[in-house]
Amino acid sequence: MASTVVLITGANSGVGYATTAVLVEASSEFHVIMAGRSLDKLQTAMSEIQATGIKGSLSTLYMDITDDESIKQAADTVMKDRGRLDVLVNNAAIGFLHPDLRTRLRVSMETNVFGSAVVAEIFRPLLLKSSNPYSIYVSSGVGSLTGAATDPWSVPMEEGYRTSKAALNMLAVLEQKKYKSQGLKTFTMCPGLVVSNLRGTSDEARTLGGKAGDPRTSGETILSIIQGKRDAESGTLIHKDGVYPW
Template identity: 60%
Template sequence: MPSRIILITGTNSGVGYAASKVIARKSSAFHVIMAGRSLDKVEAARAEIESSGDIKGSLSTIHLDVLDKISIHNAAAQIAQDFGRLDVLINNAAVGNLDPDLQTRLRINMETNFIGPALVSEAFRPLLEKSENPYAIYVSSGVGSLTRASNPDSSLYKTNSPVTKYGEGYATSKAALNMLALQQAMMNKDSMKIFAMCPGFVVSNLLRWDGDKANSGWGNAGDPMVSGETLLSILEGKRDADLGRFVHKDGVYPW
């Protein structure tokens, strides 16, 4: 059995896909479980990664819908049966809903970006506790930083774009996720290494508004492989000095 069992949610595209590829390329010691609500899409993503021919680790897939408690617990039971433990949990699955109706966009963003990761964390905690060196990483966003959003000198404070017109649902859900990560880090400081992590502004399917233009940030989004490298650095222990904090590739964000 590989020495590190790593579960990543939301892996058929974007940061989750890139992280799966980066980690599987790194070492034969890593086994990445690619999870998603569409097993067909996740299996296609795995096949694409494996076809690249430079994979040292191994990959498997599992159905996991963060909005469905039964799906979450079934996935946990399957991983318990197959591996007996989990070494790294990367809560990555997210949406950036921009529905014009306030209640709709708040509900969808909070359910997927905050409640979902909370349920996943609860379900997989027993398996993480069986690891000798467990990590839990919450993929957040710099827009969830209250300090940055309230600073007049911050780009967040000054931003006025089509996305931010309806962006309070996403930002609020990521602020809530940051609090969840912080609470979990405090409660499990002696038994688990927990981080919130900002992947940066990268190409993804997070936004499904205005087609490909939104997915690529109107041409301004970066390469999600960089985000995958940041996640790899965390699970390799290179960011342990920032344990329990809100990290990004170049440092630490204030809460």
């Protein structure tokens, strides 16, 4: 059995998919559980990654992070099959545009904050069974209050997405303070501007007109966290080259 069990939400595309591939290509020590709402899409993604030739192992797991019962059932499955969880990558998120402000905020918070918070809460007992647990939230530099206040190029829009990421950052800070003494290392990680379905599924939206980078870079940042290379930055909002201010 693999020595490091990793669960990644939203693993069938974007940063989740790329991170899965990076981990299982890197070492046979990793077993990655690819979690998401569509088992068909997860199976397709898993088959694609396996076809490239990998060292680690993969499995799929149905989980809808907006449904508490679904999350509980997923955690029960991991407990039964693996007995613990070493790394939780809270990656699933949405970018939601709507003309009504209340709707933008509510829908963004439901997935990006409430969903991630409940996933963390329900899987935390499994993480604390690990001898070296990591909790990683895929957040964004656009959730930095300092950045929003001081960057002259900061976009004064996207209230739903940006507010949700700021709230997610707070959840991570509180988790770090509460569980650090039990050995849990918590990170928030900004993946940067990379190819993703977050902005839409058209090629123009996914690549932002060719401006978006390779999400494997984000996966490599997550790998460096799991390998312990960034332990000194636990409890911060990191990116591939350093740390963003809160």
